[in-house]
Amino acid sequence: MGSEDTGTEPTPGHPRPTRRGLLGALGAGLAGAAIGGAGSAAVVSASFDTGNQGSARGVVPFHGTHQAGIITPAQDRLHFAAFNMLPNVGREGLIKLLRDWTEAAALLTAGKPVGAGAAPENALLPPDDTGEALGLGAGHLTITFGLGRTLFVPADETTGEDPYGIRHRLPAAFEPLPSFAFDLLDATQSGGDLCVQACADDPQIAVHAIRNLSRIAAGRAHLAWSQLGFGRTASTSREQDTPRNLFGFKDGTANVMAQDTRALNRDIWVGSEAPGWMQGGSYLVARKIQMTIETWDRASLGEQERIIGRTKIEGGPLSGGTEFEAPDFSAERGGAPAIDVEAHVRLAHPENNGGVQMLRRGYNYVDGSNGLGQLGAGLFFICFQKTPETFVTVQRSLKPDLLNEYIRHIASGLWAIPGGIRQGEFVAQALFD
Template identity: 70%
Template sequence: MNGAMEPAGGEPEEVEGEGSGETGALRPSRRGLLGLLGAGVAGLAVGGAGGAAIAASAAGGQTAAGRSSVVPFHGEHQAGIVTPAQDRLHFAAFNMVSGSSRDDLIQLLRDWSEAAERLTQGRPLGTGLEPGDALLPPDDTGEAEGLQAGNLTLTFGLGRSLFTGSGEGGSEDPYGIRSQLPAAFEPLPSFAFDLLEPAQSGGDLCVQACADDPQVAVHAIRNLARIAVGRTHLAWSQLGFGRTASTSRRQDTPRNLFGFKDGTMNVMSDETEALAEHVWVGDEAPAWLRGGSYIVTRKILMTIEAWDRASLAEQERTFGRTKLAGAPLTGGGEFDHPDFAAERDGAPVIDMAAHVRLAHPDQNGGTRILRRGYNYVDGSNELGQLGAGLFFISFQRDPAAFVRLQRSLKHDLLGEYIRHISSGLWAVPGGVRRGEFVGQRLFD
């Protein structure tokens, strides 16, 4: 999954898996252009209150060389899972248009795969910014022109509703794939601290765009949404900045908006056996999902103002870690194992309801996940309170692993300072081979 660096000052280097030759222009159909006037365009604004700030920072902090790295789109697994976590996110959920067919879904995934290959190479779509006929819209929206690939990864997921229908009087097998529904693909239950907003939850499809440059990630989702018009529309999206998780010990563990390091015991990209056990789907699933995973997203609103008034002692008791070093309260370094049996003055050093205790694999039968979360800020309300928090992302072999962990957090001290306002679960098909499209084996 390592990216190929481009030669200094040149175009992104050709990498294994790149398609041969120029592809055709990816324009919305006539039906799509009509659909553009309805649902879909407005969805681009959802979750984007922080968009101006993120876009404005696109030019800062990244050298041209730093933006030119290419992550191959093709491979055994989809990119954007064990890929070293980039600093920026644009996550989007889509719903299929009412009346869309199996052929519409297949062609959409073909078009998205073709576009994703070019976007992750830092190449413009179709004829780029200048169509042969100036009376036509450009094939590429153009805001990423000159920014190069930026380590962009695009990870695609399929929602359970594609297999079962919406449950609102429509077909129970709208795309002829219900027989391919994995047994483990069950809806997430309700959890403690859930105040979910339906308009920001779920979706028939999802796309996770991660990049080193925020404008590269936004450009990718914008163009995929544009290509999809008439077949699916953007239901909701979320911008993220400042990754809150590491996928490798070579990356520093970042901090969340509470100022703490978290998730240090989660699966890392170099743990081959742990990935096979906890992240990659195996022979228990239909062939189309093998080598894939399940992605869970949770938008977690932090009550920043209440947290900022809490004492350091209370904050550290809540997490079970020191704030500065990120080490367990029982001592050692950030990655040292907490001593959950340690006591001081007859009481546990790490509170029985501390986050590090309740979330630790030792307390959950060895359950582990791979995390790729991001901070977000969606502006503030009329009271001056920040709409900010964590956009949590995890990959796991079985959604039941996430359910177990989340249920363990029912009594988490963090519950006083957080609310879960968005939730989603999608199956992530295995990697895309050259000449294939995302999820192709589902339809073969």
């Protein structure tokens, strides 16, 4: 489910880790867009080679032109967290928090313990590292940081408050998401002053990262909500096969790939149109989308395929061809459009959205079940784009989507993702210079 971005056929070969699969599959969250200036080519390619693929030791370099965890080959596990700043922390307190988080994230992504580790010399002191990831290695852990609009402009924009002295650095494109049709958002599981996306091969590594960053934030920011995810619902590298969502359909067949330099520069990376601190960054939209699994499971195969616009087993468009065949929206079958005019694939496709594209990086989730035996399950949708308006354009196109009968958008958030972090710097340092 999701934006039908134009990409290039991926090839199988990326290993799928299975350790601790049960924990990931039961991802119980505290925590919904679609389901289903530009730098040089050399700069983007170098960033992918040095900061996004990972080594044989499972380490994805933390420093680089762009933050890791965007075009990094999507890992199978997620722990996403949103934080709110505590009152009266101020500018210097925020800077110190970002410094401390950056230092810890560099260690965590290298598979190293935080601070003095899990066993301090003085046993009367609490350990700097909680220790539950000892022996698990780096697990291709990536930690991606984002800043919420409320850091720049308080919820009541008429007050003129500017507690962190950064209001004048607010990018013009960083506008709040509007209300969309069928939104049923829970405010306690939406938004946040800061966000942290931790992705890894092992769920315990991702949880360990968020747990330790939460401890470090104590007294300055508190964890507002979080979400565990399992089973990536998109590919971000041609080396990965196409995954399936909980409706059983292949998801993200034509996602923007890490190798698609032109698409990345045009649609994902922020360029000279924004303040310097955002250049090389992107905008992250997260939407928690609950699926009415039991209702979907009673729909016929033909109806499911009509709703999505693709075949369930092969993933090819109903206009004909293989999974990676471009949909032909003019094709007819029996005098009617082969792909329904309200099918998800048609409405989400760039051809019907002014050509805009996004990079999708979502995950399945299961938050247990209710007293009726219905699963609290769905898609924790994550996408990256050069401007939030991209997401708004696609989401508005989906208003008549046949899929809307089977999904509920229950949480939402938007964050600015600063450019990459260089050695000796902290995340978003240029924002405060």
